[in-house]
Amino acid sequence: MASDTVISTSGLSKAYRIWDRPSSRILSPIQASLASVFGQRTPIGRKLLERASSHYRDFLALNGVSFEVKRGESFGIIGRNGSGKSTLLQILAGTLRPTSGSFSVRGKVAALLELGSGFNPEFTGIENVILNGAILGVPRSEMMKRLKAVEEFADIGDFIHQPVKTYSSGMLVRLAFAVQTMVDPDILIIDEALSVGDVFFQQKCFRRLEELRERGTVIVLVSHGMNIIEQYCDRALLLHRGNVVSIGPSPEVIKQFYLIHRDASLPTKPRPRSAKPTNATNKKRDISVPNEWPEERAFFDISKINQVADGSARCLAVGLTDTAGEPKRRFEQGETAYFYYAYEILTDLETPVVGIVLFNNRGIIVPGKNTLEYGSVMPERVPAGTILRFRHRIKLELEVAFYTIEVGIASIAAHDARMADQFSHDDLTARVRRHCHLTGIGPFEVCYRLHGKPVQLLHHGIANLDGGVELLRDST
Incomplete structure (x- = not known):
């Protein structure tokens, strides 16, 4: 075991014996003991062992x-x-x-x-x-x-x-x-x-x-x-x-x-962590294309990032530019950034829900917002084989730090999307089906403003909040 490893487990299992009735706790060991007396390999011994084990089942907690x-x-x-x-x-x-x-x-x-x-x-x-x-x-x-x-x-x-x-x-x-x-x-x-x-x-x-x-x-x-x-x-x-x-x-x-x-019926083995095309048609329909899709160098390398997915969609690209569409990885506080992401839809989906989350260098979620929260207009159904492209605008009024990106796509029934404002947060969240997420994309940097007004630092703390200060009364 390596010197910096503090906890190590190997094949750890814990079973609890579940008895079918209280009396089984007495009958089972008696029958097992009798099997030993007659010999466990004899016909009567094997029969007694079979009866002894019929009184319980083992539940694997681990x-x-x-x-x-x-x-x-x-x-x-x-x-x-x-x-x-x-x-x-x-x-x-x-x-x-x-x-x-x-x-x-x-x-x-x-x-x-x-x-x-x-x-x-x-x-x-x-x-x-x-x-x-x-x-x-x-x-x-x-x-x-x-x-x-x-x-x-x-x-x-x-x-x-x-x-x-x-x-x-x-x-x-x-x-x-x-x-x-x-x-x-x-x-x-x-x-x-x-x-x-x-x-x-x-x-x-x-x-x-x-x-x-x-x-x-x-x-x-x-x-x-x-x-x-x-x-x-x-x-x-x-x-x-x-x-x-x-x-x-x-x-x-x-x-x-x-x-x-x-999915309550998920098997005990993990799902594949990289989504693979399943029933997508060979001919891909490309909708929601922004007027300006950035050049290739604007995109991050996501080839080695695990896609946590259920096989309904997979992420094709995640990119970042400034407002002029130029690839950028370093922004001044308060600058506006455009995040681009594209998904291939592998099975028919209802109304898509997409969004982005930014994590600072301490792993704290700073902003996180999706199309439901923005009230964005989305198609009610998306057929398999479609490629959806999105442009997400964020004003980076964040603390000076490095950030990583998380993107994801989910879906919601069209009638639920139309009534989204009628649900509580918990009810609405329960109606959203998650399909594909990627974390740890990036990084990019937010730095001090070079020519900030009134001062170089826009704000203290994680994020800027709208507000102002006014003098109510001069006491002099």
């Missing part, structure tokens, strides 16, 4: 899971309910034994699993801090030195002196997070804990996680919030029915998750 995590990496684990995420975390945390396979963790492991796990409900908050420190191998004297920092981070006031059975769920998470991150773990495992608490506590948590990551701590994070995984985790692992579907950059793996979420 099936042959293999992956590695490097030092200082943030690693997300995603999947639908029942996919095996929590089982995997419990094995990594050492609270559950695998049925087969092997795993290795190097260093001190701190885990935030089930709410309140590791806490004695009768002990006060302070007593539980000392107890958890002892469990993690931190001496009492050292935990007493860190107690003030734990209290300040948890920020639960005088409740720190009360039994934790009196705590709300938010208070439990605050204290647990404070303890687990103050013991300087080599590996920190978090199962949904960041979804609890107000926005101020969440911001505090992410700042603390960033500090740990800079020290080389591995962060393993499970969350149903895809935006958290996409923006915080370097890589992600997608589980489906206990099987590994995909491992890779988190934005790419998340697109695979959406395909699974859409």
Whole structure:
């Protein structure tokens, strides 16, 4: 195992025995024992073994899971309910034994699993801090030195002196997070804990996680919030029915998750990650062609980028120019850029939905917008064999940084598209079918303005917001 590999699993599986009735727990081992008495190779022995195994079935919560995590990496684990995420975390945390396979963790492991796990409900908050420190191998004297920092981070006031059975769920998470991150773990495992608490506590948590990551701590994070995984985790692992579907950059793996979420009948093996033409006609219809399609050097090389697709469409090109149509990779703050992308439609689709997302150098989504959000007019049906070309205009009022691009195409029923403004966000999102996504295209750069007015820097922070300041009253 390489020296910078902190977590390694190989063929990890976990099976649970499901009994058909309570009495089977007694009958099965008795019949298996009798088979040994008569001899398992004798006719009666084989019959007894057959009856013993008929009382149960084995459920594979995990099936042959293999992956590695490097030092200082943030690693997300995603999947639908029942996919095996929590089982995997419990094995990594050492609270559950695998049925087969092997795993290795190097260093001190701190885990935030089930709410309140590791806490004695009768002990006060302070007593539980000392107890958890002892469990993690931190001496009492050292935990007493860190107690003030734990209290300040948890920020639960005088409740720190009360039994934790009196705590709300938010208070439990605050204290647990404070303890687990103050013991300087080599590996920190978090199962949904960041979804609890107000926005101020969440911001505090992410700042603390960033500090740990800079020290080389591995962060393993499970969350149903895809935006958290996409923006915080370097890589992600997608589980489906206990099987590994995909491992890779988190934005790419998340697109695979959406395909699974859409298709409940997805097989346990992963879909092909590069879309191949299926039923497209040989003669391609080319519609939605802009007046000016840029020259070849305006386009990025996407030949080595995985296309997360379901076989309905594939991306042909992604390009970038300035307003004059000239290829460009470096823009001043506030300049307008034109993004071009083209898709080949491989099966008949309903109303297409296309869009673009920009990620800054910290992996944070800055703008992200699609044709539904713009209210763009799209054809109600697109036949197989069509090539769709799009031009997407964005005013780059962004912070000075390097950016990468994500593009994607989806579809929605024509009647749903016409009534899009009548749906809630969640309802509308559920009606959109994702077909093809590419991430990690680029990069391009946004730099300081050379001759900016009123000043060179257009704004502070990630993005510019429309507004202004006016003097209401002069107090002099």
